[in-house]
Amino acid sequence: MIIAESRLNHAAFQSSKCEPVSLRSFADSNGLSYNLLRKYCNQGRVIGARQHVRTKHWWIYPPAKIVPSQLRW
Template structure:
């Protein structure tokens, strides 16, 4: 089962902080989800090493 999260449809993606504000999930929780592979569309930026979310993003609930 998966939940589609609100994502602006843009090619360049958005930071985890911006995604957190739009989805209502804390940044720390999203970091845990990204590290464990529960967010489809999450990638770490190669230079800044910060997480970025690219569309279409899905949060996998696994329940």
């Protein structure tokens, strides 16, 4: 099930016509700090974030969503 879900998400990213946004510009446009958003990406809390294979930089593919922490639910 996890494999099928990751394929579905990957297909959604590929079919999107939106250009990716760098992590820094996404953080600036949403009023978040760069380090906090990078931490969220590493934790897997940003839906629509992917890490580049070679450079290891994070890219955000719109529409992206930040998932709240489970500790605060």
